[in-house]
Amino acid sequence: MKEKGNCLVAEAGGPWAVINASLYGVIEEARKYRKIDKTLGSRHGIEGMLNDEIVDLGKEDRKTIEGLKKTPGAALGGTRTRLRSSKPVAHSDLRKAFDVLKKYNVKYLFYLGGNDSMDTAYKLSYAAKEIDYDLQVIGIPKTGDNDLLGTDHCPGYGSAAKYVAASVREAGLHTESMYTAEPITILVTVGRNTGWLPAASALAQRGEKTAPHLIYLPEVPLNREKFLADVEKTCTEVGGAFIVTGEGLVDEKGRYLEAEDDEVSKDGFGHPELGGVGEYLEELIQKNLKRNARTVKLDICQQSAMHFASKTDLNEAIMLGRRAVNYALLKGKSGMMVTLQRKEKPYHCRVGSIVLEEVANKERKFPSQWINKGKNYVTPDFLNYVRPLILGEVHVPIEGGLPTYTRLKMIKATP
Amino acid sequence: MKEKGNCLVAEAGGPWAVINASLYGVIEEARKYRKIDKTLGSRHGIEGMLNDEIVDLGKEDRKTIEGLKKTPGAALGGTRTRLRSSKPVAHSDLRKAFDVLKKYNVKYLFYLGGNDSMDTAYKLSYAAKEIDYDLQVIGIPKTGDNDLLGTDHCPGYGSAAKYVAASVREAGLHTESMYTAEPITILVTVGRNTGWLPAASALAQRGEKTAPHLIYLPEVPLNREKFLADVEKTCTEVGGAFIVTGEGLVDEKGRYLEAEDDEVSKDGFGHPELGGVGEYLEELIQKNLKRNARTVKLDICQQSAMHFASKTDLNEAIMLGRRAVNYALLKGKSGMMVTLQRKEKPYHCRVGSIVLEEVANKERKFPSQWINKGKNYVTPDFLNYVRPLILGEVHVPIEGGLPTYTRLKMIKATP
Numbered sequence: 001m002k003e004k005g006n007c008l009v010a011e012a013g014g015p016w017a018v019i020n021a022s023l024y025g026v027i028e029e030a031r032k033y034r035k036i037d038k039t040l041g042s043r044h045g046i047e048g049m050l051n052d053e054i055v056d057l058g059k060e061d062r063k064t065i066e067g068l069k070k071t072p073g074a075a076l077g078g079t080r081t082r083l084r085s086s087k088p089v090a091h092s093d094l095r096k097a098f099d100v101l102k103k104y105n106v107k108y109l110f111y112l113g114g115n116d117s118m119d120t121a122y123k124l125s126y127a128a129k130e131i132d133y134d135l136q137v138i139g140i141p142k143t144g145d146n147d148l149l150g151t152d153h154c155p156g157y158g159s160a161a162k163y164v165a166a167s168v169r170e171a172g173l174h175t176e177s178m179y180t181a182e183p184i185t186i187l188v189t190v191g192r193n194t195g196w197l198p199a200a201s202a203l204a205q206r207g208e209k210t211a212p213h214l215i216y217l218p219e220v221p222l223n224r225e226k227f228l229a230d231v232e233k234t235c236t237e238v239g240g241a242f243i244v245t246g247e248g249l250v251d252e253k254g255r256y257l258e259a260e261d262d263e264v265s266k267d268g269f270g271h272p273e274l275g276g277v278g279e280y281l282e283e284l285i286q287k288n289l290k291r292n293a294r295t296v297k298l299d300i301c302q303q304s305a306m307h308f309a310s311k312t313d314l315n316e317a318i319m320l321g322r323r324a325v326n327y328a329l330l331k332g333k334s335g336m337m338v339t340l341q342r343k344e345k346p347y348h349c350r351v352g353s354i355v356l357e358e359v360a361n362k363e364r365k366f367p368s369q370w371i372n373k374g375k376n377y378v379t380p381d382f383l384n385y386v387r388p389l390i391l392g393e394v395h396v397p398i399e400g401g402l403p404t405y406t407r408l409k410m411i412k413a414t415p
Numbered sequence: 416m417k418e419k420g421n422c423l424v425a426e427a428g429g430p431w432a433v434i435n436a437s438l439y440g441v442i443e444e445a446r447k448y449r450k451i452d453k454t455l456g457s458r459h460g461i462e463g464m465l466n467d468e469i470v471d472l473g474k475e476d477r478k479t480i481e482g483l484k485k486t487p488g489a490a491l492g493g494t495r496t497r498l499r500s501s502k503p504v505a506h507s508d509l510r511k512a513f514d515v516l517k518k519y520n521v522k523y524l525f526y527l528g529g530n531d532s533m534d535t536a537y538k539l540s541y542a543a544k545e546i547d548y549d550l551q552v553i554g555i556p557k558t559g560d561n562d563l564l565g566t567d568h569c570p571g572y573g574s575a576a577k578y579v580a581a582s583v584r585e586a587g588l589h590t591e592s593m594y595t596a597e598p599i600t601i602l603v604t605v606g607r608n609t610g611w612l613p614a615a616s617a618l619a620q621r622g623e624k625t626a627p628h629l630i631y632l633p634e635v636p637l638n639r640e641k642f643l644a645d646v647e648k649t650c651t652e653v654g655g656a657f658i659v660t661g662e663g664l665v666d667e668k669g670r671y672l673e674a675e676d677d678e679v680s681k682d683g684f685g686h687p688e689l690g691g692v693g694e695y696l697e698e699l700i701q702k703n704l705k706r707n708a709r710t711v712k713l714d715i716c717q718q719s720a721m722h723f724a725s726k727t728d729l730n731e732a733i734m735l736g737r738r739a740v741n742y743a744l745l746k747g748k749s750g751m752m753v754t755l756q757r758k759e760k761p762y763h764c765r766v767g768s769i770v771l772e773e774v775a776n777k778e779r780k781f782p783s784q785w786i787n788k789g790k791n792y793v794t795p796d797f798l799n800y801v802r803p804l805i806l807g808e809v810h811v812p813i814e815g816g817l818p819t820y821t822r823l824k825m826i827k828a829t830p
Contacts, residue, residue, distance in 0.1 A: 073588030
């Protein structure tokens with residue numbers, strides 16, 4: 001029988017609103033198992049394992065742990081660092097990581113993140129087997145990009161979708177009321193190569209003629225003439241236009257519109273940091289249509305707006321955190337990512353799993369059958385998919401008119 | 416004694432979250448006066464008077480009128496059109512406006528807006544006297560820029576300040592958690608020449624080392640070297656930096672940083688539309704400090720985020736709408752704008768007034784004594800000023816996970 005050991009949890013990639021809800025789920029569930037001695041946290045994902053920055057989550061008070069449920073940002077710190085090549089294990093990064101895992105007697109690792117992070121989790125799980133180190137690794141999905149395979153949707157997506165849709169509804173009313181002076185708004189959403197988030201803005205529409213009128217997804221290469229014709233037609237029919245676009249829009253040659261490719265603006269995973277697609281379209285419209293346009297870039301507010309998060313999303317994030325622990329401790333699983341499996345009537349999700357290898361570094365594109373014929377909107381089927389994910393409101397504690405959030409004390413663990 | 420007549424209400428300039436709350440206040444209060452026959456609305460501010468687009472607000476159902484309180488955007492439509500030169504009255508614009516006012520037997524005009532709009536209200540009031548037409552004109556302040564003279568603060572400001580501060584607190588937690596990868600966030604707020612809104616982001620700070628770390632106001636010309644030194648120092652001390660800046664930042668020669676001055680991007684008042692200060696600073700940082708930076712541009716979401724509006728702001732907006740009607744009908748006043756006069760312990764506001772001429776086209780700058788010595792933050796005295804304005808939450812009706820808002824039917828008035 002497996003010896004008693006510690007569990008380690010890490011948050012990787014960029015955080016989304018409910019990431020700490022999953023962290024809370026892991027911590028709470030881990031308390032129930034005698035086989036788990038301490039619950040530790042790795043600061044900044046894999047970085048904590050490489051740099052020996054491990055904190056003891058058992059030293060935090062109950063109120064702080066409770067507060068995690070409704071706190072945005074990654075409480076343990078996120079990261080863009082990924083683990084380099086897994087073989088041979090003697091490779092410096094992996095060796096360093098296992099030195100730290102051994103030092104703290106870590107037997108269970110819960111790794112929260114997106115497709116890049118699942119690659120890191122996979123490598124750790126693979127290497128553990130190779131060096132015969134008893135480590136169970138479970139990945140927990142987290143990304144508002146909603147682009148992970150094997151799961152109906154990803155925690156973080158429902159909250160981001162809800163916030164974006166509410167913002168588009170509100171900014172849409174604003175824009176409509178200013179059609180005679182400032183007729184066009186372009187709202188740019190997060191999402192590197194997939195259009196799940198801009199697509200969700202369609203939830204805001206209150207009728208055919210209201211915002212958003214046009215939605216452009218990274219999956220559909222932008223034809224400039226078609227785009228300008230779309231905008232002009234909408235302006236003529238409606239009086240103005242509310243356009244939503246993903247940040248990673250490409251032209252017909254597959255080049256990012258306005259991507260910056262200098263070294264400074266590449267993130268740690270080597271992806272170019274995207275920016276400027278809003279300004280690009282703004283200029284295109286102003287020059288060609290002689291119409292005034294403005295850009296809204298909610299950027300990381302989409303990833304952190306706990307004040308208008310989805311209760312459904314929050315609950316699912318907690319559930320996945322808890323069930324990840326069950327998968328390792330009760331079912332003895334490793335090398336898996338827990339997933340959400342949708343059931344209908346009424347909507348609810350059961351927890352399933354997928355092997356990490358199948359998720360690592362892969363992207364689930366927005367399905368083409370959910371894109372309309374004009375390639376500038378989404379279909380009612382997609383709306384049926386996304387609607388349940390934004391249901392329910394999260395009531396954040398308010399003090400002095402503002403949400404109050406919690407921070408971990410980050411007390412270094414003793415080996 | 417004055418004959419029975421109609422009252423007309425108009426919303427001008429760009430809307431802010433609680434603008435329709437004042438409209439609601441006017442409509443509700445006007446119902447109480449027998450001297451008022453019908454309550455009419457002018458579409459798109461002065462444009463409705465110039466183009467004979469007058470709607471009958473008495474034809475709307477009670478539920479719609481109630482819903483206005485919590486609906487963003489300008490329900491009657493906003494405008495950037497201003498009334499041209501007031502003398503002689505035979506000037507085409509003024510003549511057109513008075514033709515329409517006479518046609519609908521308007522005896523009371525309530526004009527909601529900022530300093531440009533108060534100029535239009537002033538001209539109408541002045542011209543009415545000149546042509547001996549019995550019209551009482553009362554201005555109702557509305558601007559999240561908070562730059563009107565004679566009032567402690569302007570409706571719209573508290574809600575925008577609350578939303579910006581909450582967004583900075585949330586995006587700040589996100590940024591802090593990503594210091595090792597994406598250390599710098601620049602959040603750009605609305606506000607053409609005054610720094611009231613970026614200043615309010617200081618409410619988000621939970622301690623010296625948390626967001627926002629640096630605040631730059633349009634009132635303080637930006638010295639590039641000093642700015643870069645500020646950012647570098649913060650990054651060294653804290654690990655990253657959260658910067659808030661007004662959109663209308665100028666350099667030491669008074670030129671807008673990255674202002675576009677072509678004709679298309681000028682608004683109807685002739686002001687250049689500003690954009691790009693975030694991208695400008697982002698590039699400045701990346702080139703000189705070799706640090707990654709990102710820009711958040713909430714833009715019109717700041718003006719329409721009813722889902723996180725201030726209850727205090729909402730109540731004051733309703734109060735000003737109601738009291739504007741009282742000023743005209745009970746006190747027989749005209750040519751005035753109603754104002755908020757702050758009383759302390761506990762905080763509350765009484766309604767006062769100021770003559771329109773003193774408000775028209777004038778800007779109240781952010782006071783220099785509320786800017787810190789380093790010219791990169793605000794003082795505790797300012798925080799004491801702004802704190803009460805963001806108190807209380809507005810609970811918007813939610814359906815399917817999203818706020819539901821109301822729209823007027825816009826039934827044309829009969830003369």
